[in-house]
Structure formats: C-alpha cells, structure tokens
Amino acid sequence: MTEKISPTFLNAPQESLRSNSLKALSFVGVPTERGCVFRSGTALAPESIRKASIMYYYPDFDGLYDPERQKYILTDNLINDLGDLNDAPRSSLDERVTEMIRFIRQKGSIPITLGGDHSITYPILQAYEQPFDVIHLDAHSDYQRYDETEVAECGIVMRRVKELPYVNRIIHAGVRGYLNSGQGIRDSIKDGNIVIPCDKLRQQGVDAILKHLGNLPIYITFDSDVLDPTVCPGTTVPEPGGIDYLLAKDILMRLTQQGNLIGADFVELNPLYDPSQISSFHLTKLILDMIGEIKS
Numbered sequence: 001m002t003e004k005i006s007p008t009f010l011n012a013p014q015e016s017l018r019s020n021s022l023k024a025l026s027f028v029g030v031p032t033e034r035g036c037v038f039r040s041g042t043a044l045a046p047e048s049i050r051k052a053s054i055m056y057y058y059p060d061f062d063g064l065y066d067p068e069r070q071k072y073i074l075t076d077n078l079i080n081d082l083g084d085l086n087d088a089p090r091s092s093l094d095e096r097v098t099e100m101i102r103f104i105r106q107k108g109s110i111p112i113t114l115g116g117d118h119s120i121t122y123p124i125l126q127a128y129e130q131p132f133d134v135i136h137l138d139a140h141s142d143y144q145r146y147d148e149t150e151v152a153e154c155g156i157v158m159r160r161v162k163e164l165p166y167v168n169r170i171i172h173a174g175v176r177g178y179l180n181s182g183q184g185i186r187d188s189i190k191d192g193n194i195v196i197p198c199d200k201l202r203q204q205g206v207d208a209i210l211k212h213l214g215n216l217p218i219y220i221t222f223d224s225d226v227l228d229p230t231v232c233p234g235t236t237v238p239e240p241g242g243i244d245y246l247l248a249k250d251i252l253m254r255l256t257q258q259g260n261l262i263g264a265d266f267v268e269l270n271p272l273y274d275p276s277q278i279s280s281f282h283l284t285k286l287i288l289d290m291i292g293e294i295k296s
Helices: 042-056 090-106 118-125 153-162 182-190 198-204 245-257 278-291
Strands: 025-030 064-066 071-073 079-084 110-115 132-137 167-175 194-197 218-223 261-267
Touching: 025 042, 025 090, 042 110, 042 261, 042 278, 090 110, 090 118, 090 261, 110 118, 118 153, 118 218, 118 261, 132 153, 132 245, 153 167, 153 182, 167 182, 167 198, 182 194, 194 198, 218 245, 245 278, 261 278
Parallel strands: 025 079, 025 110, 110 261, 132 167, 132 218, 167 194, 218 261
Antiparallel strands: 064 071
C-alpha cells in the first residue's frame, strides 16, 4: 500500500495499514502530478518537505521551542508517517487515497497529506462521513465548469468537492490572478460558498475567514500558490500578489486553535522551480506552525 521512505516527516516513526494504533497526527504522501497542465514537478514535493523538516530534528528530540509563543510545541510525540502512496492509474490511486485516509480516521488520528497536485483533495475528502467546512487557501477557485475549454483536474477539484454529501461549504481565500474562471467563481457563490479575494484577505487578515465559520469541523486544503512567489517560487502556477509567510502562519494557527481541525493537505509545491529550496522550507515551517497548535 505504501512505500518505505527516508526520511519521514520530522523523523517520526513510519507506520503501515497493519498498525494497531496511530498517534494524534498521521502524515501520508501522495506524489502525483496528473492534474498539472502548466509544469510538472509536484511529485517531488513530499520528499522535499520531509527532507526540509529534518532541519528541525535533533538527537533526543523532545519538542521545539518557539520564542514568539514562549512555549514548547510537539512535545507529546504526536506524529507518525505512513509513507507515500505511489502514483497509479487514476481510479486505482483515488481508491487507495480514500482507503488510507479512512484508515487514519478510524484510528482516531488526524491525516496530514503531502501532495502532489491539487486533484488529490477530492479522494481524500471522500473518506469523510460527517458534515464539515472546507477552508481552501489558493490563488485560484478551482471551480471551473466541466464544459469550459482546457479544463484540468486541478481546475475543477473544488467543484467536485462541493458535490460530496458531507461538505457544507467551501471558503476560498486568497483568490487572485487572470487564470480564474469568472463563471466558476459565480457558480461557487451561487452554490453557497464564500470567495475571499487576496486583497481582502491581506487587508482583514484571518478575520476575513473566521467570521464565516460556524460550529462545524474544518478541513484545510493549502495550495502553495496562495503564497506570493517571492515567498514560494517553487509552485506549479505562481501568481504575483499573494500572501506572505506571516499571514499564512496566522491563518493556519488561528484556524487550528479553534480545536475542530479534522485534516489538511498541502499541495502544488514544485521543487524543480526552486533550487534554493526556500519554498520547501517555508511550507514545512507552516506545517510545523499549524500542528504545533494541535493537542494530543
């Protein structure tokens, strides 16, 4: 089902589907790039993120001290890593992704998925069987109509997600750029979703998202192109004018502090287009910022 990997995220123990129990957080990689139409390379992202995470690991690791929060995080041995799901024909891989996420949830663990391209969000969310909201951090709404020209899997993924029975509402945040579908955005709003343009997100900060949340659990899907290319040049479809690291950190931490996060994915990182690896380090640090607010 999965392949052995080295290293794991933050050098966490690697588990398998034969595990009797999992820790509070379970990482899994889905190194796909089937949905990419612009430039390939996202299949390299899970390995790049895991390697970047090792910078924060040291012998006798017992947590990370954050001088800004003035506390230690990740002190409770919260993490395991289930390896990568190898790419395969679409139908087979989708079934395996759904099976893996369902397994993680049945064990009482929160899945953190490392993409890969954005099409993986749909099979991930097929594993959920409770009402929830989706926080979609992305430069693009990914809500193209099925009959639009040059439709790509990543361009329709949020439209497919909204059709799932337990998805209450999608909050698209950070949307910008000329590669968006105007029809798609109008359709998304008509379908009851919220669209927060990037300029509004920068002006209002995380409150632009929080004011739309109710009492339902949330799932976060983080496309790396929500970040400005100066922060994350290694992404599939870079869009000028994105959010910076500090705002992304505040959003992920504040959403997680609410205590009702049921999963997250981080997609569209493209290490081929960033020899400096700063994109991988930024994304890895954001993942650490987020999971540092999860309690065991």
